[in-house]
Amino acid sequence: MKTIKIAGVPEHFNLPWHLCIENGEFESVGIDLQWTDVPEGTGKMCQMLRDGETDIAVILTEGIIKDINAGNASKIVQVYVESPLVWGIHVDAKSNYYNLEDLENKKVAISRLGSGSQLMAYVNANNQKWNTENLEFEIINTIDGAIESLAKRESDYFMWEKFMTKPLVDKGTFRKIADCPTPWPCFVIAVRDEVLKKHPNTIAQILEIINITTQDFKEIPSIDRTLAEKYNQKITDIQEWLSITEWSQSQLSIEMLNKIQNQLFALKIIEKKGTFAEIIKTI
Structure with a gap:
């Protein structure tokens, strides 16, 4: 059993991960995926990736791009939520x-x-x-x-x-x-370089499992009720949220990466723009 640590915000976007963990889907392929809720959000998760406190982060796109540019030894392996936040x-x-x-x-x-x-x-x-x-x-x-x-x-x-x-x-x-x-896809999945190097097949398996779940997530019976109860939401608000939220199973394109970096650079949020290979790793 390989232990992999993953972190994300305690929000409705991440219910697919919890369902996969609870259903034993990672365990069935020999992966002990240990989830940590991070209410402090992206800045804290960037620090956790840097410190090796987590191997994977489900993280805001603009935040991790900024931090990789600033020396965080991680890569974006996939877009997780395609729609804007x-x-x-x-x-x-x-x-x-x-x-x-x-x-x-x-x-x-x-x-x-x-x-x-x-x-x-x-x-x-x-x-x-x-x-x-x-x-x-x-x-x-x-x-x-x-x-x-x-x-x-x-x-x-x-x-x-x-x-x-x-x-x-x-x-x-x-x-x-x-x-x-946000003028870009809101959440991506980022993985520490060291983990990508040591366990590429494990990361590929994790992505495969989560992608199968997110693809059909909206079709799960009574998913709106489950989300409303778990995240203390009105069912009408959850239904509106589901209607505008699209998960992704694809990598961030070079065009979108350039668009995001150009905007961050123009706002002086980043001092330099990274290359596609420095920021993105397709598994």
């Missing part, structure tokens, strides 16, 4: 912010430096024609940290996947000001 832009429900323009030059709550919540703050600011050099950040680690930070006025707004924060909006904790979709 729809980020909600949230403020404390008791605040005086009601429109996007109210948030110009205001402080952003982010999970970690290099996280998707930070990188998308740059994308949003650029979309609004704001001066991105004026962005200021408050590190809050998790959604709970964001709730506290916004309530205490230590930060002004927080960007996170809009369906995961919807219960907080419904409860009157957050007010959602706007949506900001």
Whole structure:
């Protein structure tokens, strides 16, 4: 039995992994796939890949591309979710912010430096024609940290996947000001170079198993009910989310990689652009 460690956010996107693990699909081919939930998100997972705390990360595309460019010895082996991530832009429900323009030059709550919540703050600011050099950040680690930070006025707004924060909006904790979709596929699967070198066949088997599940994931009977219960969502919200979410079984194309890097470079999020071979490894 080969032990492989994998990390991902505790969100609805990753239910296919949990189903495969619970059904013993990896075990049946001699793989002990050990899942770790990482509520802190992409910045933390980049660090875990660097430190060898995880072998695989199901991670935001822009975050891992930035970190590989900065020396993370990992590669993207596949796109996991093809559709964009729809980020909600949230403020404390008791605040005086009601429109996007109210948030110009205001402080952003982010999970970690290099996280998707930070990188998308740059994308949003650029979309609004704001001066991105004026962005200021408050590190809050998790959604709970964001709730506290916004309530205490230590930060002004927080960007996170809009369906995961919807219960907080419904409860009157957050007010959602706007949506900001990523201009690229949202999640990829990244693997440490050392693991790719030592266990290429194992990684190929893992991808094969997860791809079979994601291909038919939406057809699983009552999957909307299962997701709603597991992730504390209204069934109507989950049905909307399922309707706009597409999983992938393909590699990131060179055209899409160039598009992402060009945008990250223009926003000064990366200092240099990596080559396809430096960032991508097709199994």
